[in-house]
Amino acid sequence: MQIEIRGNHFRLLSQKAVFWEETQTLLIGDLHLGKIMHFRKEGIAVPGIAAENNFLRLNQLVQHTGAVRIIFLGDLFHSKYNSEWETFREWRAGHHYIEMIIVIGNHDILPVSLFLESDMQVYLEDFEEDGFIFTHHPKTELRSDRFVFAGHVHPVFTSYGKGRQSVRLPCFVIDKNQAILPSFGVFTGGYPVNIINGRKIYITTETTIFPVC
Amino acid sequence: MAKSRGHIIVEQWFKSKNWKWAAFQKEASAAYLNGKSGLINAPTGSGKTYSLWIPILIRHINALPEKPLKTRKGLQVLWITPLRALSKDLLRNMETACLEMNLSWEVGIRTGDTATKERTRQKKQMPDALIITPESLHLLFSQKNSSEVFKNLHTVVVDEWHELMGSKRGVQTELALARLRNINPELQTWGISATIGNLNEAMQVLLGMKFKEENAVIIKADTNKKILVESILPEKVETLPWSGYMGIRLADKVVQIVNQSNTTLIFTNTRAQSEIWYRTIIEKYPEFAGIMALHHASLDREIRDWVEEALHNEKLKVVICTSSLDLGVDFRPVDTVIQVGSPKSIARFVQRAGRSGHRPGVTSKIYFCPANALELIEAVSLREGVVNNVLEDRPPVVHAFDVLAQWMITLAVGEGFDEQQLFEEVSDAYGYQYINRQEWEWLLGYITTGSPSLTVYDEYKKVERIDGRYVVKSRRIALRHVLSMGTIVSDTTLRVKFQHGKYLGAVEESFVTKLKPGDVFFFAGMSVEFVRIHEMTVTVKKAEGKKGFLVSWAGSRMALSSQLSSFIRERLASSIENPTHEKELAKLKPLLELQQERSIIPQTSELLIEQCETREGYHIFIFPFEGRLVHEGMSILLAYRLSRLKPITFSLAMNDYGFELLSDQYVDMKEIMKETALFSTEHLVDDIYHSVNATEMAKRKFREIASIAGLMFQGYPGQHIKTKQIQASSSLLFTVMSKYEDSNLLVNQAYQEVLTYQLEEIRMRKALDRIATQKIIIRKTIKPTPFSFPIMVDRLREQLTSEKLEDRIQKMLKQYSNAD
Structure with missing residues (x-):
């Protein structure tokens, strides 16, 4: 599903990411790596194998889009250092030809040096380029001359149908001056969003994207 | 000697x-x-x-x-x-x-x-x-x-x-x-x-x-205690609603009985219901201020102690309570007990009746106050059950691996254990008599390595095996385990207190998150205004005479026992031939006539199916009168069997009398029944398993299991230490565990518990056998009937679908654009 924003073309991917055609950049929100291992370290038996799934999906996305750059919109790593960071480092090293940028999110409490060591560009607040702002927290005060891409809220949308049916799925929220990405991570929850005036919502079933309105 | x-x-x-x-x-x-x-x-x-x-x-x-x-x-x-x-x-x-x-x-x-x-x-x-x-x-x-x-x-x-x-x-x-x-x-x-x-x-x-x-x-003990059961009847049946569980319409009659008695206990089925009753009575009869009290599990211990003490000392005329006063200490002054709404089981009713007339030889008297019209039938059935001294079974819980996992960790925190010896010991317990080595090994794995498959960099730590003994070394893990022990799982609760410091009780987090400062709610029998929330405490102040929200608590609905269900079936069938036999049924006559006019009242040899179309879609109502648990099981079973015939989505609802399959497509039951054995017991276990799989039931059950087995940590009591980092919703855990791990014993347990305790597989099989002998009567109705209406308005619903997710979304979204 391709949409146009300020003359640029963005592909909303059913794998819960966005591809910016003009710059061949992949936008990924709220990966929350390390969460599963953090749980396990605390004696909570979440299957460790679930963590591998995040990397599998990342690989598929990179291959499928041929991205030359990835911008992580914060909450890349969920907790303090644990061994899952090593898996990420290996993954990063395996994709050394891709430029990677991270905008720090509230969960990213790792020392910035670790990101730098992994050859990532780090932005503490916003990363700005061609009138687009990439950030973690959605902005409440928006300027019409800038368009914001954010994460943080893990938006989900519930559709209702006849016969009292309902389905709740992750979604992209596109407002006039801001877009919010769904959470990419396997082990993350969701926050319900509603339709409001001037807002477009796209839900994803992991295989298909549907525009709601 | x-x-x-x-x-x-x-x-x-x-x-x-x-x-x-x-x-x-x-x-x-x-x-x-x-x-x-x-x-x-x-x-x-x-x-x-x-x-x-x-x-x-x-x-x-x-x-x-x-x-x-x-x-x-x-x-x-x-x-x-x-x-x-x-x-x-x-x-x-x-x-x-x-x-x-x-x-x-x-x-x-x-x-x-x-x-x-x-x-x-x-x-x-x-x-x-x-x-x-x-x-x-x-x-x-x-x-x-x-x-x-x-x-x-x-x-x-x-x-x-x-x-x-x-x-x-x-x-x-x-x-x-x-x-x-x-x-x-x-x-x-x-x-x-x-x-x-x-x-x-x-x-x-x-x-x-x-x-x-x-x-x-x-x-x-040789105690042939006499129990008298009396129904509280409305003047006209129209006074009672067709559906609903609160029952306050008969408050005036209840107060009359209270006035004639020395001390009365009014039993309600939920905490919210007891609060409503308190408010209703105090508003209409302000003279009860000071001699009426409220008693339920979410009130502060001190308040409850005071109420119990005052009951002993004959300072109270009436106490509105929940199961919180079911057990224990006898309150001698109590001479009258009133049950509001169906108690759902004869044993519970008898137990409550026993709260009055404690002295040996004194007759216990209990009044039954129906909450909706159809409960008048239950009134008759309850009396019959009491007279015939009908006893219900309390089935023990078996194969609770969550409790066992918790126990193993508890012992490892303590003196540690030898696994062979503990295995022997545990198989002595009734609930684990059939445990096998394979399950045991899984549990040992669960508490030591956290899963069967180890990833490269694994840092899982809980129980360690040292010199052949299983022990917990980490003090942090030990402390967290001790804090989260127990098998009663509830929502996170916040304490409610006045600004001057007096504690009122506790409400659930999910309720508080809906409140804004200045909002008024009714709690502990008074109107209070929400001031602020700080570190797990909700501060309130008194609000005079304002209307406000009712506090809601999460809780499951009780289901009718099978004994009571069968009484109800018989009563209903005989009501046609002999409508004035019991005074409750005589009252109910206009409603029964309406049911007969729009549909029929089934004989015990008949199974009634009603179909009708409304704005919401196409409804199928089926009335086995088997209690809501069996109906829940049957509804998903039928929905599953129907959904295999063509892609279709059902929304399911049920009560103690029957259940509903609602869809956006018409299903011709008459035609389908000719070819498909919808109620057959063949492949029953398989079909139930698949249907449970197709719904969210196991996922919901998993919440309790995950919490008992130590997968969820609610935080340190009274302290607001950040534990968010290791909190995940049980549904997330369930999804991840069932997706990435085969034969997880705890996930399996969730299915098993749904089958055994929630759907009561054994009872369902009996019910299906009974239905096999019944004549099926399908009635198309223009309007909902007195039987179907209460089910139709129920909001608690389960979904089951055989349509592709993408197709369903497409259909739903089309309706959105049509509406624009």
């Missing part, structure tokens, strides 16, 4: 109190002193405590040496009670006997309320007898010296065993008992139980699998 020293002292004591040693008490005493174990079947107020406490004292007196010992023997008797609230009363009774017989025996209490100082004292020197809850007993096993503590224990008494047995707390008790029997093979175990249908099974569960039958005995 010459009387023992103990007998002489006890008989003198009875004489001095002017009491008679009741026959069952004598019998129990003889059996106990003969070294036997067993079950005492006696109601509250019959002297059941003394039936065992007296022989325990006799044994103690007879064993006293000539010269007093210098060192104390430590703990000898455990008295397990399901309710903390009962412990004080027990202590009083037990201590009184000791004091009056001049015995220097110390009785102590150990519950969640026990102060740290007392705990420390107990750690140094245990009292001779200890009153304890199952949770606190487990906590004792998490200490490093537990086998030392229990080494001289010779008797365990489990009070209100019928209440514990049907829950996971019963399983906790079984595990602790198996361990105690292992420490002392001579241990005598006794249970005290109210009358239930499966007393023999109850004894087996209590005593474990290896117990020798000839050493066990059931002793029944």
Whole structure:
């Protein structure tokens, strides 16, 4: 599903990411790596194998889009250092030809040096380029001359149908001056969003994207 | 036989109190002193405590040496009670006997309320007898010296065993008992139980699998208590709503009865309902201020204690309560009991009736106040059940791997365990008699490595195996385990207090998040205004006379017992031929006539199916009258079987009388029934399993399991230490676990629990067999009927679909754009 924003073309991917055609950049929100291992370290038996799934999906996305750059919109790593960071480092090293940028999110409490060591560009607040702002927290005060891409809220949308049916799925929220990405991570929850005036919502079933309105 | 020293002292004591040693008490005493174990079947107020406490004292007196010992023997008797609230009363009774017989025996209490100082004292020197809850007993096993503590224990008494047995707390008790029997093979175990249908099974569960039958005995108190049941009837049936559970329309009649009585208990089924009743009565009858009180589990302990004390001292005219007053202490002033809304089981009704007229020989009287029109049928059925002395079973919980996992970690936090020995011990417990090595190995894996598949960099840490013993080394993990032990899983609650500091009780987090400062809500029988929320405490101030929200609590709905269901089927069928036979049914006549006009009233040999179309879609209503649990199972089973015929999505709802399949497509039941055996028991287990899989039921069940098994941590009590980092919703855990791990025992348990306890597979099979003999009558109705309406308006729904997700979304979104 391709949409146009300020003359640029963005592909909303059913794998819960966005591809910016003009710059061949992949936008990924709220990966929350390390969460599963953090749980396990605390004696909570979440299957460790679930963590591998995040990397599998990342690989598929990179291959499928041929991205030359990835911008992580914060909450890349969920907790303090644990061994899952090593898996990420290996993954990063395996994709050394891709430029990677991270905008720090509230969960990213790792020392910035670790990101730098992994050859990532780090932005503490916003990363700005061609009138687009990439950030973690959605902005409440928006300027019409800038368009914001954010994460943080893990938006989900519930559709209702006849016969009292309902389905709740992750979604992209596109407002006039801001877009919010769904959470990419396997082990993350969701926050319900509603339709409001001037807002477009796209839900994803992991295989298909549907525009709601 | 010459009387023992103990007998002489006890008989003198009875004489001095002017009491008679009741026959069952004598019998129990003889059996106990003969070294036997067993079950005492006696109601509250019959002297059941003394039936065992007296022989325990006799044994103690007879064993006293000539010269007093210098060192104390430590703990000898455990008295397990399901309710903390009962412990004080027990202590009083037990201590009184000791004091009056001049015995220097110390009785102590150990519950969640026990102060740290007392705990420390107990750690140094245990009292001779200890009153304890199952949770606190487990906590004792998490200490490093537990086998030392229990080494001289010779008797365990489990009070209100019928209440514990049907829950996971019963399983906790079984595990602790198996361990105690292992420490002392001579241990005598006794249970005290109210009358239930499966007393023999109850004894087996209590005593474990290896117990020798000839050493066990059931002793029944001869109590033929008379119970009178009276329905509170409206002038006209139109007064009562067709659906709903609150029942306040008959408040005036209830107040009349209260006025004619000395002291009344009004039992409601939920906490919210009790709050509504309190508010309704106080608004209409302000003269009740000061002599009416509210009692439910979310009120602060201090308030509840005050209410109980005031009840004792005849300061209250009426108390509106929930199951919080089902058990325990008898309130002598109470002479009237009113049950609002269907109690759903005859046993519960009888238990509540027993809260009045406690004195032996006095008739208990209970009024039934229906909450909706159809409950008038239940009124008749309840009376019939009471008259015929119908008993329901309390099935014990089996295969609760979550409780076992918790127990294993508890022992590892304490002295640690040898796995072979513990396996033997655990298979002695009734609930784990069939556990096999494979399951056991999985559990050992779960607590040590966290999963069967290890990833490269694994840092999982919980229980470690050191020199063949399983132990917990990490203090942090030990502390967190101890804090989250127990089997009662509830929402995170926040305490509610006034600005000046008085605590009112607790509300759930999900309710508080909806409030804004200035919002008024009704709680603990008064209007309060929300001021702020800070560190797990909600501060409020008094709000005069304003209308406000009602506090809601999450809770499951109770289901009609099978015995009561069958009474209802018969009553309903006979109501056509003989409508004025009972006065409740006579009242109901206009409604029954309307049902007959729009559809039919089924005979016991018939199964009624109604179909109708409304704005919402196409409804199919089916009325087996089997109780909501069986209906839940049948509804998903039928929805599943129908959904295999063509891609379709159903939304399901049910009550105790029937269930509904709602869809956006029309289903021609007449045609389908010709070709498809929808109600067949063939492939039943497979079909149920698939249908459970297609719904969210197992996922919801998993919440409790995950919490008990230690996958969810609610945080440190009273402290607001950040634990968000390790909190995940149970549905997320369930999704991840079932997706990435085959044969996870805890996930399997969720399915099994749905099948056994939620859907009552066995009962469902019986119901389907019955339906196979029935004539199926399909009626198309223009409007919903008195039978179908209450189901139709129910909002609690389950979904089952065989359509592709993408197709469903497409359909739904099309409706959105049509609406624009």
